[in-house]
Amino acid sequence: MIHPQPRLLPAGDSALLIEFADEINDAINDRVHALADALRAQARPEICDLIPAYTSLLVCYTPQRVSFAEMCALVHDTLATLDTRAPRASRLVEIPTRYGGAFGPDLAFVAQHNHLTEDEVIRWHTSVVYRVYFIGFLPGFAYLGSVPEPIAVPRMKTPRARVPAGSVGIAGRQTGIYPMESPGGWRLIGRTELSLFDPQHDPPTLLQPGDRVRFVAV
Amino acid sequence: MLLVLDAGILTTIQDAGRWGYQAYGVPVSGAMDVEALRAANQLVHNPPDEAALEIHSPIALQTDTPHLIALTGADARVHINGRALPMWMSIFVRAGTTIEITPARTGGWRYLAIHGGIDVPRVLGSKSTFLRGKFGGLEGRALCAGDQIPIGAPTLRDLSAAAGKSIAPRIYRADIHIVLGPHADWFTPEAIAALTRAEYIATENADRMGYRLRGTKLTHARAEEMISCGVPLGAIQVPPDGQPIVLMADHQTTGGYPIIATVVSDDMAHLAQRAPGDVVRFQVAGG
Numbered sequence: 374m375i376h377p378q379p380r381l382l383p384a385g386d387s388a389l390l391i392e393f394a395d396e397i398n399d400a401i402n403d404r405v406h407a408l409a410d411a412l413r414a415q416a417r418p419e420i421c422d423l424i425p426a427y428t429s430l431l432v433c434y435t436p437q438r439v440s441f442a443e444m445c446a447l448v449h450d451t452l453a454t455l456d457t458r459a460p461r462a463s464r465l466v467e468i469p470t471r472y473g474g475a476f477g478p479d480l481a482f483v484a485q486h487n488h489l490t491e492d493e494v495i496r497w498h499t500s501v502v503y504r505v506y507f508i509g510f511l512p513g514f515a516y517l518g519s520v521p522e523p524i525a526v527p528r529m530k531t532p533r534a535r536v537p538a539g540s541v542g543i544a545g546r547q548t549g550i551y552p553m554e555s556p557g558g559w560r561l562i563g564r565t566e567l568s569l570f571d572p573q574h575d576p577p578t579l580l581q582p583g584d585r586v587r588f589v590a591v
Numbered sequence: 592m593l594l595v596l597d598a599g600i601l602t603t604i605q606d607a608g609r610w611g612y613q614a615y616g617v618p619v620s621g622a623m624d625v626e627a628l629r630a631a632n633q634l635v636h637n638p639p640d641e642a643a644l645e646i647h648s649p650i651a652l653q654t655d656t657p658h659l660i661a662l663t664g665a666d667a668r669v670h671i672n673g674r675a676l677p678m679w680m681s682i683f684v685r686a687g688t689t690i691e692i693t694p695a696r697t698g699g700w701r702y703l704a705i706h707g708g709i710d711v712p713r714v715l716g717s718k719s720t721f722l723r724g725k726f727g728g729l730e731g732r733a734l735c736a737g738d739q740i741p742i743g744a745p746t747l748r749d750l751s752a753a754a755g756k757s758i759a760p761r762i763y764r765a766d767i768h769i770v771l772g773p774h775a776d777w778f779t780p781e782a783i784a785a786l787t788r789a790e791y792i793a794t795e796n797a798d799r800m801g802y803r804l805r806g807t808k809l810t811h812a813r814a815e816e817m818i819s820c821g822v823p824l825g826a827i828q829v830p831p832d833g834q835p836i837v838l839m840a841d842h843q844t845t846g847g848y849p850i851i852a853t854v855v856s857d858d859m860a861h862l863a864q865r866a867p868g869d870v871v872r873f874q875v876a877g878g
Contacts, residue, residue, distance in 0.1 A: 382773035385853030386876065388823035390773040397818060409614065421610045422619070424821025424844050431821030433613070436856060508616040509819065509845030512724050516819075553724065570615075572714050572726040578615045 375401060379452065381445050386436045389444050394428045397518070400457075402506050405430050406582050407457045408448070415451070425582055426507045427516070463583045465502070468550065468565050469591040470541050472498075476564035483526045483543060483560055495590050497524045498562065503548060503586045513552035513570030513578040517586055520546045532558030539564045541588065548588075552578075563588075592655050593705065595738040596689070599648035601799075604709050604728035604740075605702075605840075607640035609717035613844040619824065620719040620727065623700045623799060623840050623863040627664035627761065631704035634661035634681040634756055636747055641708040642718035644734075646701040652690045658742065659683055659706035659750040660690065665699025665763070665864050667692050679761075683754035698797070698866025706750060707743035721841065722799075763864040768876040769827065769852040777817065777849035778829070782809040786827075786851055787873050791835065793865040799841040801828075802862070804871060808833035809851060819847040825854030825862070827873075837862060 375394040382390045391408065394401045409425045412432065422433035434444055472495045473480040484491045503517035510516075520543055528544040533556060536542070540551045542559025551557055552569035569579045580586065607628065608621025622628035622645055629639040636659070644650075646667070662669050662678045669676050670691040676682055678701075684690060692701065711718050711729055720728025729738060747753050775783060791806035809829045822828070826838045828848040837854060838846075840863075854862055855876050865871055 383770050383853075384773045384823045384850065385770050385825050386855040386857075388853070390820060392773075392820075395818060422613045424613045426820045426845055427818050429818075429820040431823060433610075433823060507845070508614065509821075510616060510843055512616045512618075514616050555723070570724075572617075572724065575715065576615060577612065577617065577715060582614070 381448060383441050384431060386441070387434055389432045389434065389441065389448065390429055391432065391448060392429045397427045397506070399504060401428050402504070404455070404457050407455050408451060411451050411455055424509075426509065463585055464581075465585045465587065466580060468541070468567060468586060468588045470563040470565045470588045472563040472590055477541070477562040479542075479560035480562045483524060483562055486526050487524055489523065494524050494562065497521045498543075498548070499588045499590055505580050505582050505584045505586060507582055508578060508580070511552055511555055512572070513580070514549055515569075515578070515580040515586070517548045518546060520548050522546070526560050529558040529560065532556050536561065537564065539566060539569075541565060592742060593658075593740040594653040594655065595650070595734050595736055595740065596653055597649065597651040598734040598736050598738065599646065599650035600733075601647050601722075602650055602734040603645050603720035603722065604642050604711060604718055605645040605720060606642040606718045608840065609715050609719055609721070609727070612715050613821065616844050617715060617724070618721060618841050618844060620721045620799075621717070621840050622702060624664055624702070624860040626860040627700070628702045628704070630679065630758060630761070631661045631663040631702040634663070634679070634758065635659045635704045635706040636753060637704055637706060637708050641704065642711070643702045643704040643709065644740075646692055646694070646703060647699075649691070649693045650734075651692075654684050654686055654688045654690070656686050657684065657750055659745075659747065659753055660703060662692060662701055662703050663761070664701035666695035667701050668695065677757065679759070680757035681754050683751040696866060698793075698869075699864045705742050706747060706753070707745045710741040710743040723841070761860070763861050765865070765870045766872050766874060767858045767862050768855045769873050770855060770876055771852045772850070773853070774817065774849035775851060777811055777813050778851050779810045779812045782812075782851065785809060786835075787875060791871045791873070793867055793869045793871055795867045797867060799839055801839050801842055802837045802865070804835045804837065806834070809835060811849065817847055817849050819845050822846040822850065823853055825856070825859050826850045827852045827854065839863065
């Protein structure tokens, strides 16, 4: 459901959660990022961080400088003048990926689970252009959607203790790339050598919200 | 420079945090008890958000030049060349001095500030160490024996004249103020009532990412999975097992468990200093 008016919810005394809907779709996600961009452009010292996600935006603020009521008023004013028709800057980023074998230890499982061959899974995974809905979980981990229904697969019941950096995984209808070695429960189908996160760069991530992503089998 | 004789376990360099990069999935990190960090910096005439050593276990250091230092946070013994000195006080140490810090008990966080600050490069605007990301602080890692910690140039002319200044030790309490939500409507009324009436116990399962508490089960009122959203410091997340987890300095930027309530910023220091086995009582702020 899309809320007729976004819900503004306190998250402690120094953050405000703005919920637009309780279903994932591209128009809602556009609105989340448009609000984040508009607030960022205002460069207000009382706002210390912004965390966009699928359907919501978390605004972190300094309670010594601004109250919850003032933050709500600011968000309402910003929403009133928000232009979501203007297209956001968006790039198409290609991810060269080695599928299967040691690079994608779960490719066989994804194929079996969906009654497909491994090649068909690869063809489906490389067939669409994905949207970067948001970045979370790990520095530079982009939540990409949506994975074609025929290759959707549930995440592992017991996550792996170690997923190598660059691993490409699927969870439900999401796909993503682990920027660094970490524990993780997504089904791993391939691996890329691209660097997804570099803290010495600003911005530090290869992928930005709103970017388009295509996987290319190499 | 400070030479690390005994690094202890998970001793890291932390400042007031790496704000502004959570949209890239970068946690804020920073001191678990920012108030204690600021007090230590104040005692040694540093800017309040300067980096200090965050100490969780016994450590030993040696100076090669004179320094002005101060230790704040959870209780510990400070020995300067074997002589006991108080916490929450600025101390002048000569070149060649051994500084030993021994926590009075397991758990909690202490801050050793040094006049001039810790001279490591800022990464994404902060000197804080983020261990899982392997960046910030000293080469993105915890301290090791033999490390030489670079100290910034002093701005005070007479370090010894600035010593002996003290402030009242902070008393850490069990009562933690919260604001309900943002996902209070994902819980039964009984769960909301239990959160503020029951006592919770801090468990061993506590690190810079989060503190797992044990107590009355907090039951979800809705069966469906929540859509992941951005999560604030102090969020009290409740996984399906009903045992709350409070998100701490190194917490992930987004999460998919409903947040029953969020600890107010002024009380995060008190919560951070709860050790395994300690009681935690939540009460609604202003209520």
